[in-house]
Amino acid sequence: MIAETASKTLSFPQAIAATLSQEMARDPDVFVMGEDVAHFGGMFRCTEGLLEQFGESRVIDTPISESGFIGMALGAALVGKRPVVELMFVDFSLVAADQILNQIAKTRYMSGGRVGVPLVIRTQGGGYKGAAAQHSQMLEALYVHIPGLRVVCPSDPRTAQGLLASAVRCPDPVLFIEHKQLYGTSGEVPERELLLDLGKAEVVKQGTDVTLISYSYTLTLALQAAENLQKEGKSVEVIDLRSLNPLDFDTLAESIRKTHRVVIAHEAHGRCGVGADLACQIQERLFDDLDGPVLRVCGADVPVPFAKVLEDEALPSAEKIEQTLRKVLGV
Amino acid sequence: MIAETASKTLSFPQAIAATLSQEMARDPDVFVMGEDVAHFGGMFRCTEGLLEQFGESRVIDTPISESGFIGMALGAALVGKRPVVELMFVDFSLVAADQILNQIAKTRYMSGGRVGVPLVIRTQGGGYKGAAAQHSQMLEALYVHIPGLRVVCPSDPRTAQGLLASAVRCPDPVLFIEHKQLYGTSGEVPERELLLDLGKAEVVKQGTDVTLISYSYTLTLALQAAENLQKEGKSVEVIDLRSLNPLDFDTLAESIRKTHRVVIAHEAHGRCGVGADLACQIQERLFDDLDGPVLRVCGADVPVPFAKVLEDEALPSAEKIEQTLRKVLGV
Amino acid sequence: MVATIHASQQTSNLKLQLSLMLLLRSFEKELTALSQSGKLRGSLHLATGQEACPVGFCAALDPQDTMTVTYRGHGYAIAKGVDFKLIIAEILGKQEGLCHGRGGKMHLVDLDKGLLGANGIVGGGIGTAAGAALASKMDGGHRVSAAVFGDGTVNQGHSMEVFNMAGLWKLPMIFFCENNLYAEMTPLSRSTAVIDLTRKMEAFGIPSVQVDGNDVQAVEEASQEAVRRAREGHGPTFIEAMTYRTVGHYQNDPGTSYRSQKEIQSWMELDPITRLASVLKVSDKDLESMRQEAVGKVKETIEWAMALPDPKPSDLSEGIYA
Amino acid sequence: MVATIHASQQTSNLKLQLSLMLLLRSFEKELTALSQSGKLRGSLHLATGQEACPVGFCAALDPQDTMTVTYRGHGYAIAKGVDFKLIIAEILGKQEGLCHGRGGKMHLVDLDKGLLGANGIVGGGIGTAAGAALASKMDGGHRVSAAVFGDGTVNQGHSMEVFNMAGLWKLPMIFFCENNLYAEMTPLSRSTAVIDLTRKMEAFGIPSVQVDGNDVQAVEEASQEAVRRAREGHGPTFIEAMTYRTVGHYQNDPGTSYRSQKEIQSWMELDPITRLASVLKVSDKDLESMRQEAVGKVKETIEWAMALPDPKPSDLSEGIYA
Numbered sequence A, B: 001m002i003a004e005t006a007s008k009t010l011s012f013p014q015a016i017a018a019t020l021s022q023e024m025a026r027d028p029d030v031f032v033m034g035e036d037v038a039h040f041g042g043m044f045r046c047t048e049g050l051l052e053q054f055g056e057s058r059v060i061d062t063p064i065s066e067s068g069f070i071g072m073a074l075g076a077a078l079v080g081k082r083p084v085v086e087l088m089f090v091d092f093s094l095v096a097a098d099q100i101l102n103q104i105a106k107t108r109y110m111s112g113g114r115v116g117v118p119l120v121i122r123t124q125g126g127g128y129k130g131a132a133a134q135h136s137q138m139l140e141a142l143y144v145h146i147p148g149l150r151v152v153c154p155s156d157p158r159t160a161q162g163l164l165a166s167a168v169r170c171p172d173p174v175l176f177i178e179h180k181q182l183y184g185t186s187g188e189v190p191e192r193e194l195l196l197d198l199g200k201a202e203v204v205k206q207g208t209d210v211t212l213i214s215y216s217y218t219l220t221l222a223l224q225a226a227e228n229l230q231k232e233g234k235s236v237e238v239i240d241l242r243s244l245n246p247l248d249f250d251t252l253a254e255s256i257r258k259t260h261r262v263v264i265a266h267e268a269h270g271r272c273g274v275g276a277d278l279a280c281q282i283q284e285r286l287f288d289d290l291d292g293p294v295l296r297v298c299g300a301d302v303p304v305p306f307a308k309v310l311e312d313e314a315l316p317s318a319e320k321i322e323q324t325l326r327k328v329l330g331v
Numbered sequence C, D: 001m002v003a004t005i006h007a008s009q010q011t012s013n014l015k016l017q018l019s020l021m022l023l024l025r026s027f028e029k030e031l032t033a034l035s036q037s038g039k040l041r042g043s044l045h046l047a048t049g050q051e052a053c054p055v056g057f058c059a060a061l062d063p064q065d066t067m068t069v070t071y072r073g074h075g076y077a078i079a080k081g082v083d084f085k086l087i088i089a090e091i092l093g094k095q096e097g098l099c100h101g102r103g104g105k106m107h108l109v110d111l112d113k114g115l116l117g118a119n120g121i122v123g124g125g126i127g128t129a130a131g132a133a134l135a136s137k138m139d140g141g142h143r144v145s146a147a148v149f150g151d152g153t154v155n156q157g158h159s160m161e162v163f164n165m166a167g168l169w170k171l172p173m174i175f176f177c178e179n180n181l182y183a184e185m186t187p188l189s190r191s192t193a194v195i196d197l198t199r200k201m202e203a204f205g206i207p208s209v210q211v212d213g214n215d216v217q218a219v220e221e222a223s224q225e226a227v228r229r230a231r232e233g234h235g236p237t238f239i240e241a242m243t244y245r246t247v248g249h250y251q252n253d254p255g256t257s258y259r260s261q262k263e264i265q266s267w268m269e270l271d272p273i274t275r276l277a278s279v280l281k282v283s284d285k286d287l288e289s290m291r292q293e294a295v296g297k298v299k300e301t302i303e304w305a306m307a308l309p310d311p312k313p314s315d316l317s318e319g320i321y322a
């Protein structure tokens, strides 16, 4: 990592808003649309100030018509705009799934590569807040399964800033999933423009005994678990996946060839989840490097329950990740 | 398997229609709805004759409003009906994804188990017909990822009949995915009512050297590949998964403990697919039983292309499965 | 039907409705306090100021009639007869709660009382309500089914698909739209091309009626008429109840950044509770003591519910499949 | 604008339109033959009898105007100027095809000609068209965007969401609805509560016009007017073009089990090609020779395209990401 000279502290929503502002100032084709993003500044304050800066024609409040306005983003992208849509909860992506999966994801390939779809769908997911089954999901696996979309999950304000700027400039459609637990966090971000490579995973903690792969808010929990084990002299290498599609398998492989042990931690359901996908690919391609099975810590295969005790039981925690690491390490 | 005395030959669509007729005659609460299912008898002839038998109030043509009428099936199920919806192509399920995944799949759990949702969504998917990217998908992985639905894929007229009858009687919502390649096939079905257990996989060919897991139309290809290798004295055990959720892991495990080698073949995309899910679970739970990695034959991770040469390249074939079996067997 | 009720019975009905509105109001107040003190999880979508809608509408329904409501729909649940205590227990995430703590506030459901479900997805339950109406039609159409939703919900594709099928098939149902002028922070005029929703419904062949949603008697009357039409096989009615939430969209929204103090004040003056109280000539003192009684009932229930056991973590997977 | 064109120019325009309609008709005939002989993969959704719609409508558009169409939309692609040869090559799955053989018949797209895409999902491209209109509006509204779709498509939620936003934001666009009376095998009267679609559009604040969709001049005129309105900032127009496919829904549907012979016959008599020919006083003989010419052109192109190389299997993953 190159040292970033000047930096400042921003909350996660501020980092998003600042990045959108930066990109809109840079490129007049970038515009923002979604429910209550303009006059109100976004339900989660991620578009605050944009209306004042860029006006109503580039910061657009929409009706509650996700399929409609996401479809419109596709059309605008095809004629040269760079729409950044806010979809308030990723759970609501299901009312627009045809537009995302049958239209946006497929347009480029169906045209034989002749047509680009440069748009970003920024959305928000995840649990831990008692928001229950229809407001707590992490749905990235659905969007990784269908080819054609880039799927990106930032893990803190800095990666949000760097990945979002790259997403806005990306010629492909990007589904950018923020986590509601991160909205309350703050962190250092560089004063200057930051661009992080969309297709790269990052080793965020070096280690030698086991590779722990995670992303989004779960990375916070993964790092806690890794630090707990560090105290006992166990060295956990932690990788922030960042991009779920495309996958930076090389970074994973390099680590696994060193550690020979793997744990994957994410919040989404296990079945056909990203963890299952990674574990499958790892055993397919690195079977002989593995000392034992790739283990996962996932959200339980039930709709996210409302009651705290149940939600806690259903979702990953630092403790559960630590337990799984111990299992893999035999300690 | 118990010998089924009297039998007859039916095409796949006839087997479906006969089963629907049987279930509607048995239970007055069963009704059928979908686009052109009544007066026309279904785009694929799977509801032929039902209107004449049961009348317009139980065989209902709908507008092109999949989200609406699938939502209505949920409401009807809640008050005691047993709707069987036809969704013409599984690709179109994406315009109804909220109703299927946020509503139907979650209703029972969100009610604390107090409310049942006995409905069936019959749909059709798959490629090989030059129907291109929006009419050729197998989307089961999306519906397995989200808990709450039973997901079932018949592999011939007989399993279609037995599984569909069970699906109609099931107290949980069932997504029943037929394959367009199977519509042109015929097979023996029993004269008498057939009920196949919804949660069971079936060993359709015994073998000792490698376990080959498949389902839907791909099973046909899997059996061809297995037979080809049989000629060389290689004994492939072939399992028809049938139910993708819940998963009959015991049947898989029993076979794998015997063969120590696994190949999974399906048509859907690989990333976060059912094959990835199975491979992950197998290595998690049976790591020490495996002689090598679990390998997959999947649809390529591109939208299904139109041109024949490309579609052939993208989708599984008996030959590709055979090659992968050879790799696993080292022959 | 209304006409056959004796005046005294009507008055006593109205008194009950006043009590019920006070109960809903107190319920929301106490929940707000609970939320502020951190004892309540998740978002709290209140309907303070809109109480005449659930109370007036549900008065027109029979026990076997069905309905779906929104994240803001606890008032309908209570007015439809769902056990108030079980709702509070659910909102507190208790095993004895209406949905054993799995569903929470946004997902109340109680088939015995005809509540097919609250919903977290805008418009998500409208198809469900229509499906129950379709089922009823198959059985002769004696049960009526209702979908309750807000003004902003008419822009969701699912809603419009269902409007069309209900109009086409003349389903025995009621679309009860609480037009509180805003969808979250967006006024109807910035989200809908045609803001006269009753005109909009003509596209779906559904007759409409607009009603003062802060007048419980007017709401009940319009609802009775719609229910009658539905039960007699004349198909669906769209009721647009003009109302206002005097609070924010949810607990963290004061509701003041996008609405003027004057606007809020003018609606406060149309408060359905004080209006009904004055119709009934209930003195301020009597009203206050009725209010106290309602608050007491809610507080007591909350206390009871707080002491209930949580669900068992080991039962996490209970209830997902039959 | 129409008025300023000299009569002779108009006649020569109409002659060109007649040729174009004959080309479309021949195109469909030859493709049908190809499909019957097993040389064409997949479904073939024809628009035989509806040719006046694409030809009349596209005549009103400028090259930079954009549109989305359906699985049945090859006529619009051709009339909008997409290279006819590349379309045939695409339909034959060739590497030189419009979409390098990846898209196929249902997914034609050519940004250079303003064709934003055909679509396999009913209503799936309507948002796309509106998005291009929104972009145009941001840039001053000089480009007009059109969504072409069928009568049954108005019942899809996505369509209605977009109708509303287009009406609300006064987008420079045209909703061109080919009302061919059926959605697959279902007549409009069994799928829509209000079958007068122009009335339906009032719900979305969109003015409508109904036009004889088998009269190419009428279609062009109505379209010119709608385009003018859009370009002048008056917002969207809904054009309902009454037409009929004299063939089945797709190649395996004779189209006769759900439509009477009489009905089909009566529409055959309104055939847009013979009608325009008689307006232009083109003799049967001349018409036949024009037809022969069109057939020749199509056959020649098919022959050319059949000989082209297939895509390379090893290039399967080309084109999915930038």
Ligand SMILES: Cc1ncc(C[n+]2csc(CCOP(=O)(O)OP(=O)(O)O)c2C)c(N)n1
Residues within 6 Å of the ligand: A035, A064, A066, A088, A092, A095, C072, C120, C121, C122, C149, C150, C151, C152, C153, C154, C178, C180, C182, C183, C184
């Ligand atoms: C599909 C979907 N989109 C967006 C939301 C977020 N959301 C929750 S309430 C709401 C406003 C709904 O407004 P209205 O229908 O007027 O009902 P009200 O809240 O005013 O009662 C929105 C946009 C959601 N829950 N579901």
Ligand SMILES: Cc1ncc(C[n+]2csc(CCOP(=O)(O)OP(=O)(O)O)c2C)c(N)n1
Residues within 6 Å of the ligand: B035, B064, B066, B088, B092, B095, D072, D120, D121, D122, D149, D150, D151, D152, D153, D154, D178, D180, D182, D183, D184
């Ligand atoms: C979402 C969706 N549902 C169903 C279909 C199947 N389907 C293809 S064409 C069609 C009929 C469309 O009718 P209409 O809009 O009138 O257009 P037409 O085919 O008559 O030109 C249907 C139902 C589809 N392609 N997409």
Ligand SMILES: [Mg+2]
Residues within 6 Å of the ligand: C150, C151, C152, C178, C179, C180, C181, C182, C183, C184
């Ligand atoms: Mg509202």
Ligand SMILES: [Mg+2]
Residues within 6 Å of the ligand: D150, D151, D152, D178, D179, D180, D181, D182, D183, D184
């Ligand atoms: Mg039509």
